[in-house]
Amino acid sequence: MNGPSPEPGSALDVARVWDARADLYLQLFRHEWDSKPYDRTVLAEFAGRVGEGGRVWDVGCGPCGQVTAMLAEYGLDVLGIDLSPRCIELARREKPGCRFEVRDQQDAGPAVKGDLLDGLVSYYSLHDRPKRELPSTLAAWSAAICPGGQLLIVAKEGTRDGAVKDPLGTEHLVYWADFTEAELRRAVGSAAFHVDDITVREAYAGEIRTRRIYLSASRLARL
Template sequence: MSDAPSSVPEPGSAADVVRTWDARADHYLRMFRHEWDGKPFDLDVLNAFAGRVAEGGRVYDVGCGPCGHVTELLAAHGLDALGIDLSPRCVTLARQERPARRFAVMDQRDIAGERLDGLVSYYSLHDQPKGQLAAALTSWAAALRPGGQLLIVAKEGTGDGVVDDPLGSDLRVYWAEFTEYELRTAAGDAAFRVDDCTVREAYDDEIPTRRIYLSATRHRG
């Protein structure tokens, strides 16, 4: 028997995110290319976020995925939007879908010092262990200027581990869910003022889990 180390990366690691999302990016694009057609609440929340950021403001769509539709929406509001994702395949597809918009392969957990005016995390937290939530929020706070706007959208729950892919691929993937208390606490500890936190029920064609929408402002000073 070989003693060579396994080539499978640690679940929830950056390498694992790349592995799983490179493999299912095309599947996700087919499922969610027209996501806004059936999500009026999400559209309202994202439009409101864009309205809180001054025109021309620098914003990151972290974990943009292969569709690029959040980046597109933000840019359509006159924002200087960049979609970032760890998965090269996601970024390639997003560039094909939205050739007029900007995308880059970057780690959302390593963007401190960017001096952004806004940051959107639209379901980008589910691929990493819940124990990394505080570090992610701290990195985002360090990337936002004082007064900068944050929007987090996450699925509600207590799950934290490897599961069969809820999106329907044949993969086993890391899957973390969050409570409103966890998101509020992490944001507050990371120098954010929570302005609003709303929970909605799943639409009929969604994974049957409630969604959390947290809006916050980076503290001044």
Template sequence: MADAPISSPEPGSGADVVRTWDARADDYLRLFRHELAGKPYDLEALHAFAGRVRPGGRVYDAGCGPCGHVTALLAARGLDVLGIDLSPRCVALARREQPGCRFAVMDQRAVAEPLDGLVSYYSLHDQPRSGLPATLASWAAAIRPGGRLLIVAKEGTGDGVIGDPLGSDLRVYWAEFTADELCAAAGAAGFRVDGRTVREAYADEIPTRRIYLAATRDRLTAR
């Protein structure tokens, strides 16, 4: 009897995130290890987030990827930061790249720790747009009233499986969001939006505008 074919995970599922990121983590690290050096706006946004969190505040870098550079930046600013990623390969590489920082394999869609803040730096595009409310609700439940949130995401309306933008032969899930969509979802989850900006892509980036949303866990709606 022939072996049954191995089925592929559902696109956009946690298993699919592991499949695609375990396969391309090494290439991503090679391409983006030093990306923040060429992104002054991103650096400004990350430093501003760190400045809004109390010294020593507990923060997650959600979807830290294999570089771990955002985790390292926040740790250097004096925050108690943990980089989390669903891909074991990404976490292994991040630990190697940033040996002074902490990382763990964890689903950003099921965060449960009491936090003072959370950064989502280009981590939302691996999941379907329909999952955005549940993800933000999970973050809101984990972040203390008055805690901070920073979302950086690519602008657009795409939502489905495409060829890998990084150039591999993989088919990957890719979702984009509008600023209005992110703000509405954040508000519905219990965040007060403090500011939102959009910038054009830098010359060496995928030609898609970037959204930066800064928010505070609303004390009035916290449960």
């Protein structure tokens, strides 16, 4: 007999939902970056700020692994992580030259004390979890990144914060949290980052019709 369903937006719930929809997502979005020149530029600029060989995590990498692969192409030492074992299985198949691990983005601390990252990218990874978890997530990222290290967050703009019908059209309810520029700026600043830039773009054709926020920040020196 099956037990109770996990709390919406919890780690167990996110892994369960993405395990169930990873194959469909891959089918729909395997080639989406071919038509996203602005986003490719954003990642190239991030890689330039980090520098050749910099150690970076792509959190919430999903089943396609495109962001991880592009960061590797730009010369970074990158690891893609995701809560969903199925997403990681598919990403490894899609991008066999890249590294992927099943891991929670809220567990971004180094395996060895002092072995810090040079940067971290969150491409739509925040919308799967409740807004109340944003401070703890950013605190984990802050602890994982070296002073001067780079943070790139891309999020959908809005005010939703709860379970919704799956935009992919499956029978699942998925957690969905949108953010405003002010929310992201405030939360990132409170986690010992300096916000370097925020830009917003309109949705591309075929995307969910909401604007995208791009926030770049630098890790401040530890006190």
